[in-house]
Amino acid sequence: MESQWNQTSGIRTSGVRDGATLFCLGSEHHPLKAEEEVCPLCGYLASGAQLGIYQVLRCLGSGRSGHAYLALHIRSKQQVVLKLFAPDPMSIMLWEQARQEVRTASLLNHSSILPISSCTHWQPSHQPAQQRPLHELINAYSSAEPYLLTLCQYTNANLSQFIAYYEKPEAQQAIQERGLSLRAHIGKLIQQMGSALNAAHARNLVHGALTPGNILLDGRDRLWVGDFGLARLHPPFAPYLAPELEGIVQHGTRMGDWRQFWQALSPANDQYMLAQICQLLFTRLLQPNEYERTLPILRHASQTRPEQRFASIESFIHELLNQLQDSGSRPAGRISSPNNISSAVYASLTPSTGSNPAYPSLASSGSYGGYSSPFQARNTTAGYHSSSSPSQVRNTTAGYHSVPVTTSSDARSQYNKMLNYSLAASQPVSPADEWEKRGGKLFTEHDFAGAVRAYRQALALDNYRSTLWQALGDAHFALEQYKEALSSYEQALSLNPNDSATWLNRGTVLDSLGRRQEAIECYERADQLDS
Numbered sequence: 001m002e003s004q005w006n007q008t009s010g011i012r013t014s015g016v017r018d019g020a021t022l023f024c025l026g027s028e029h030h031p032l033k034a035e036e037e038v039c040p041l042c043g044y045l046a047s048g049a050q051l052g053i054y055q056v057l058r059c060l061g062s063g064r065s066g067h068a069y070l071a072l073h074i075r076s077k078q079q080v081v082l083k084l085f086a087p088d089p090m091s092i093m094l095w096e097q098a099r100q101e102v103r104t105a106s107l108l109n110h111s112s113i114l115p116i117s118s119c120t121h122w123q124p125s126h127q128p129a130q131q132r133p134l135h136e137l138i139n140a141y142s143s144a145e146p147y148l149l150t151l152c153q154y155t156n157a158n159l160s161q162f163i164a165y166y167e168k169p170e171a172q173q174a175i176q177e178r179g180l181s182l183r184a185h186i187g188k189l190i191q192q193m194g195s196a197l198n199a200a201h202a203r204n205l206v207h208g209a210l211t212p213g214n215i216l217l218d219g220r221d222r223l224w225v226g227d228f229g230l231a232r233l234h235p236p237f238a239p240y241l242a243p244e245l246e247g248i249v250q251h252g253t254r255m256g257d258w259r260q261f262w263q264a265l266s267p268a269n270d271q272y273m274l275a276q277i278c279q280l281l282f283t284r285l286l287q288p289n290e291y292e293r294t295l296p297i298l299r300h301a302s303q304t305r306p307e308q309r310f311a312s313i314e315s316f317i318h319e320l321l322n323q324l325q326d327s328g329s330r331p332a333g334r335i336s337s338p339n340n341i342s343s344a345v346y347a348s349l350t351p352s353t354g355s356n357p358a359y360p361s362l363a364s365s366g367s368y369g370g371y372s373s374p375f376q377a378r379n380t381t382a383g384y385h386s387s388s389s390p391s392q393v394r395n396t397t398a399g400y401h402s403v404p405v406t407t408s409s410d411a412r413s414q415y416n417k418m419l420n421y422s423l424a425a426s427q428p429v430s431p432a433d434e435w436e437k438r439g440g441k442l443f444t445e446h447d448f449a450g451a452v453r454a455y456r457q458a459l460a461l462d463n464y465r466s467t468l469w470q471a472l473g474d475a476h477f478a479l480e481q482y483k484e485a486l487s488s489y490e491q492a493l494s495l496n497p498n499d500s501a502t503w504l505n506r507g508t509v510l511d512s513l514g515r516r517q518e519a520i521e522c523y524e525r526a527d528q529l530d531s
């Protein structure tokens with residue numbers, strides 16, 4: 001392991017294949033110039049890019065910090081995941097600390113922590129690719145605009161995909177027919193997440209952004225928590241952001257600096273996020289009677305004040321799995337006795353020493369397996385109106401989601417609250433919705449750069465929403481970033497080609513770019529759709 005860190009992986013050096021036709025791996029594929037390894041417009045890698053001994057195949061998705069790619073080790077044909085983090089002024093000063101944490105986490109050799117085999121600076125070389133041994137490929141590091149590049153193993157799925165799969169009735173039926181219990185399976189996954197976090201906390205490592213995209217699975221019952229050291233470079237989206245961090249994140253957004261956020265993170269924040277993840281799993285995949293006894297435990301781990309949560313991840317998971325097991329063994333319906341719950345919740349403030357026959361203790365489980373948008377003005381003048389226009393979305397959805405938490409320390413009131421707990425109200429709101437709302441709020445506050453960031457976050461989670469692309473286009477336009485605005489509107493049109501407002505907006509941007517004839521064609525198209 002040590003030598004890997006000294007030599008990195010050789011991916012500081014890169015190139016493009018001679019004679020290869022390159023295209024951008026972003027959501028809208030378009031050709032790139034021969035020497036362009038990174039698309040100057042979208043920031044995605046080129047399809048033919050070769051980074052040291054790795055060939056980039058396709059983009060797996062995007063997160064808060066950058067893009068993840070499936071790549072091939074050229075000789076062995078082994079699949080790996082490359083992640084490229086663009087230089088970001090809000091977090092670049094934390095990169096060295098992040099690299100140290102990546103290293104510490106990988107050296108833990110924990111079976112539920114995804115090891116990162118390399119975390120290095122990288123710059124596009126604009127040179128033909130070479131396949132020389134790694135150590136010969138390492139270039140002198142230049143400080144100009146480096147990217148952060150990581151390398152780790154490829155896994156089959158993330159937690160979002162797992163949930164989407166098991167939400168299908170046929171998948172649930174298949175599990176039942178095989179005599180298996182989805183509840184028990186979920187219990188094993190939770191146990192592995194808890195085990196990974198517990199091991200990390202013991203080494204003073206905090207994850208910082210435990211979100212479904214960072215929880216990876218092998219398609220059977222193996223789980224890894226990914227991106228230790230990297231995830232905390234940016235705050236997570238709602239509902240994963242713990243309430244005590246909201247003010248710090250707002251301050252960081254204003255200052256353009258995530259250092260305070262990095263420093264403020266604690267194991268209690270990870271506990272809060274783990275509770276959100278568990279709630280997501282339960283409410284999406286289980287029947288209420290299968291998890292109802294876990295609700296007070298989840299609420300306790302999500303207390304507004306971190307000091308009121310469980311003392312450790314270990315005690316939280318221990319109580320949670322006990323209640324999950326008990327819920328499953330009870331018939332459907334409301335809980336019959338308050339005593340069953342209150343004792344579990346309040347005894348769990350200190351680490352429990354009891355043993356759970358179904359789930360091994362975490363410690364021993366390491367082996368588990370007011371601005372008026374130019375478009376509003378134009379649209380009004382031109383008489384265009386779209387029911388899904390981003391300006392409307394922005395006006396109606398401003399505001400942050402507040403996570404449901406329990407503040408009372410009284411056992412009886414906690415129990416009563418639990419009885420009144422409305423599952424419908426507790427359904428998790430889509431994280432993409434949350435980012436869209438945030439983008440709308442920032443836009444109305446004239447923070448257009450912030451709105452761009454928020455909309456990109458939303459798109460990283462759901463890039464099939466034309467309204468999001470349109471809103472992103474508006475924000476870019478407000479920043480006079482016409483090329484980006486055009487690209488966004490084109491994305492919106494590829495998803496919804498019959499939206500007259502988007503055609504009009506595209507025309508306006510083309511006009512701004514001096515492409516009058518193309519602009520007129522857009523206006524005509526908008527007219528046709530409206531007539």
Ligand SMILES: Nc1ncnc2c1ncn2[C@@H]1O[C@H](COP(=O)(O)OP(=O)(O)OP(=O)(O)O)[C@@H](O)[C@H]1O
Nearest residue numbers: 060061062063064068081153154155158211213214
């Ligand atoms: N090792 C991996 N194997 C397979 N897929 C991966 C791997 N790492 C990441 N991915 C997938 O690539 C996509 C983008 O990952 P990335 O880490 O950039 O963002 P994320 O985890 O979704 O969000 P964030 O990191 O902002 O919390 C996600 O869908 C993720 O599941």
